Each structure stands twice: as structure tokens, then as C-alpha cells.
Amino acid sequence: MPDLLVKCMAVLTMDGEEDIIRDGEIAVRGDKIYHVGQAGSTPGDFQPERVLEYPGMVAMPGFVNCHTHAAMTLLRGYADDLPLMQWLREKIWPLEEHLTPEDIYYGTLLCCAEMIRGGTTTFADMYFAMEQVAQAVDESGMRAVLSRGMIGLGPNADKAMEESRAFIARWQGGAGGRVTTMFGPHAPYTCPPEYLQKVMSAAQELGVGIHIHLAETAGEVREIKEKYGKSPVALMEEIGLFALGLPVLAAHCVHLDDNDVAILARRRVGIAHNPQSNMKLASGVAPVSRLLEAGAVVGLGTDGAASNNNLDMLEEMRAAALLQKVHTGDATALPAYTALRMATAEGARVLGLGDRIGRIKPGLQADIILLDMRQPHLYPLFDLYAHVAYAAASSDVHTVIIDGKVVMENRRILTLDEEAVLDQAQRAAEALLRRKEVRGNG
Numbered sequence: 332m333p334d335l336l337v338k339c340m341a342v343l344t345m346d347g348e349e350d351i352i353r354d355g356e357i358a359v360r361g362d363k364i365y366h367v368g369q370a371g372s373t374p375g376d377f378q379p380e381r382v383l384e385y386p387g388m389v390a391m392p393g394f395v396n397c398h399t400h401a402a403m404t405l406l407r408g409y410a411d412d413l414p415l416m417q418w419l420r421e422k423i424w425p426l427e428e429h430l431t432p433e434d435i436y437y438g439t440l441l442c443c444a445e446m447i448r449g450g451t452t453t454f455a456d457m458y459f460a461m462e463q464v465a466q467a468v469d470e471s472g473m474r475a476v477l478s479r480g481m482i483g484l485g486p487n488a489d490k491a492m493e494e495s496r497a498f499i500a501r502w503q504g505g506a507g508g509r510v511t512t513m514f515g516p517h518a519p520y521t522c523p524p525e526y527l528q529k530v531m532s533a534a535q536e537l538g539v540g541i542h543i544h545l546a547e548t549a550g551e552v553r554e555i556k557e558k559y560g561k562s563p564v565a566l567m568e569e570i571g572l573f574a575l576g577l578p579v580l581a582a583h584c585v586h587l588d589d590n591d592v593a594i595l596a597r598r599r600v601g602i603a604h605n606p607q608s609n610m611k612l613a614s615g616v617a618p619v620s621r622l623l624e625a626g627a628v629v630g631l632g633t634d635g636a637a638s639n640n641n642l643d644m645l646e647e648m649r650a651a652a653l654l655q656k657v658h659t660g661d662a663t664a665l666p667a668y669t670a671l672r673m674a675t676a677e678g679a680r681v682l683g684l685g686d687r688i689g690r691i692k693p694g695l696q697a698d699i700i701l702l703d704m705r706q707p708h709l710y711p712l713f714d715l716y717a718h719v720a721y722a723a724a725s726s727d728v729h730t731v732i733i734d735g736k737v738v739m740e741n742r743r744i745l746t747l748d749e750e751a752v753l754d755q756a757q758r759a760a761e762a763l764l765r766r767k768e769v770r771g772n773g
Contacts, residue, residue, distance in 0.1 A: 332736050333380035335359040339701060341715060342367060343391040344691040345675045348668050351715060357390060359697040362507075362735040367691050383737075387705040388729060389715060391671075392689050393452025393698040394644035395678030398542075398582040398603035398632030400480075401456045401464060402430070402438030404445065405760045406637035415548050415612045423637060427459075429766045434759045436463035441756040443471035444749055445642045448742070449725035452698040452733045455580060455603070455632070455682055457515040457542050461498045469506040472738040472746040474698065476580075476682045477502065478515030478542040483526030492529065499537050509734055511539075511684070513580065518544040519563045520554050524570050531575060540578030540683055543567075546591065547583035548614050564591035573598035578683030582632065584622070585615040592618065596625035601681030604673070606650045608634035616658045619651065620665060630678030631670075643725050648674045652720060667720035697735040702727045 335358070342355035344367065358366040358373045366373045410422030435458065446454060453474040456464060461479045468475045479498050481491040499512045516522040516530050534541050546552060546563045555563045564587060573579055573594065582603045584595065595602060604617050622629050631651055633642045648670045655665040679689025688698050702723055709718050709727070731739040738746045
């Protein structure tokens, strides 16, 4: 890939609140950031093959979506305005029984196209038929942390373990290093402790992390307390899930007591906060301000498009900040810079990738987005952090670079045929509903 020099109005490095570089430039050599500084500061030995000059734009790290179910794009709008467990048991799980690997491939391509357009460069996914998910990620040029969803109850528990092992063996470090893998036990209420112990042993053996839903609803907390006499977080602490020395990605973490917060912070568990999904399913408000005060590592996720209903990280960032302010009654809660960090550098830490992505810094992977600030809703240009966190829209994302490769330029995706992706996804969704109608509700 050609070496690049990106010149822009400002660089938001996300490496410190004061680290805004006005009239900045970023040199990209291969797949890594070689230099960042003010215009003209790049060393003379760097001779770029392409210069991208965007005087009205802000460059920043690509967004990191810490929790989603990519192929659920095919279920967008299928089941809305229901609480989580009714939504899952009556609508989503019965329809998912009729998904094919081909459906999941097309749904993931649709997800990737939507995420690229919104400036997301990395996402964490838990779903099925992960070979097809990884293939779609590879074709799109995105970066992803992938886990095969595992239910530890019933006849398919062993199959889920076998398929997870095989997927990890094949795809860890795949797509030129853009794909990393985790085990994906769904949740404590679907994966009992004895099954989680097997997952933990396999994770240690293969040296990969674990992605799990945790404390998402009050009902889940009640169920776990009735069975085990403690909260989901305390149960995971007791069985040693947080003591493996490997990344643990805990999605949601909505219903937490003070002891839970202390455990998550002490163990440096990566927390994926999904405010819009939590609001839409009436799951509750995660205590993000308390978690951050305790020193916990918190990033942002969209959850799947069936429960959000989009994958827009700029929307998610704004929702996260505003929700904490109104919930705590404190207008200073979760300020703009903190929200931006959660969407970038902190999200990278949540996924165990903090030493590779999430900041504009020499030596890190060149995952860079450019936002066009020459828009009526972004003027006058006062606080750039506030503009991005509170006013910017996904349509302001002009150019996306992942691993040093330009994957979108001037709002045109270069790695995928977007029209074909839309058509394929529509046909796949329609065929999925027909299969369900013919075969029944499963």
C-alpha cells in the first residue's frame, strides 16, 4: 500500500486532552503511523506516494464499537418496542434458528458498510457462522475482534466449544492481523459455572480473551442471585473469570452494586456500554460515572442493529454523555472529551488493543478518520471535542483509513460494492422471513 501524508485543519490525537494539533499532518508508512505533528514537521526522509489535503477537516482515530452482533442488521426493524427477554424469546431467537451462513455473510457485509460510513474502524462481534463473519471483515478492510456465540445449555453446548476452538485456530491474527478472536459465552444465565470453567481453560490454552454479556437486566441479576446467592459480577469473580490474565470484554454491566463496581475496576475488566440499546429495551442505565470514578475501563458499543436500530457511534457517544448527565443530575458528568475517549482510546483498551489502535501516535496502526467540519451544524468552530461529541453526524465522515489503506474517500466506500451489498442484504432478509413462515416458529 502507498505511503500517505494526511494534511488537515486539526488532529485530535486522543492521547491527552491538550493534544490537539492545529494545522496538522499525519505521515503513514505502510500500515502504521510514522509521524504526527504540525504542517511541515514530517522528517525529510519520508516521501509519500499520496498526499491527502483536507484543510477543512479534522483527523482523529477511527471509532471502536466494543459490542455488536453484526449480522443482526438483517433483523433491523423486525421486532421493536419489547423488553429484552420477551424480545429475545418470542421474536429474535425463533427467527435466528432459520439463519443460514450465507445470510450471516451478507448481514455482516451490510454491517461493515454501515460502520465504515460512520467512521467505525474496529468492532467486537459475537454471533454465529463466524467463518462468514471473518470473510466479510476481510473483504471490507475493517478490523474486528470476533467470537462465536456460545450457549452452555442443551445439546449444542459441546458443538459451540468445538466450533469456537476451530474458528480461533483459523482466524486469530487473520486478515493480515486485522482479525483477532475471543471465546463468546453468551451470559451467566445461559452458560452455567461448570461450562464457563471449560471456556476459561480453553481461553488460557489458546491465549485469547472472553466476550460475555453481564448484568444487562434486573431480571438477570435476580435469576443469578436466586441460583447462586450473589450477583452476576460476583459470580464471575468467584469462578475466576476475571483473574485469567487475558482480556475480558463484559457487555452492558447495567445493574451493578458497589461491590460489583469495585470488582470490575480492580480487575480491569473491559466494559462495553451500550446506552441506546439499553434505553430501547428498557434495560436500565449503566452507572458509567461511578465506574469511571472507580477507575474502570469503559468503552462504547451499539449492540446489534435489531435493538438499536443503527450502528452509529457518533449517536452512541452523544447518547452516552447525555444519559449520564440526566441520570445523575450532574451536567458535568461524562464530558465531551471523556465520551470521545470512550469511543476511541478507551474502546481499544476494552478490546485488549490499546497498544495498537485508538490514538494518533507514531508506531500505532494507521486507523484514521477525517470529519468534514465545513458544515452549518458544526460552525462556529469553538470546542472541537464538543463539536464531534455533540453536533457531528455520521454523514460528516469523509474519509476512512484502516491499517494504512484508504477504505472510504469522499463518502465512497472503496472496498465494497455498496449497491450490491444493499441488494444482497434485502434479498437475504426477505428469504429468511419466508423460511420462518414455511417452517414455523422453531
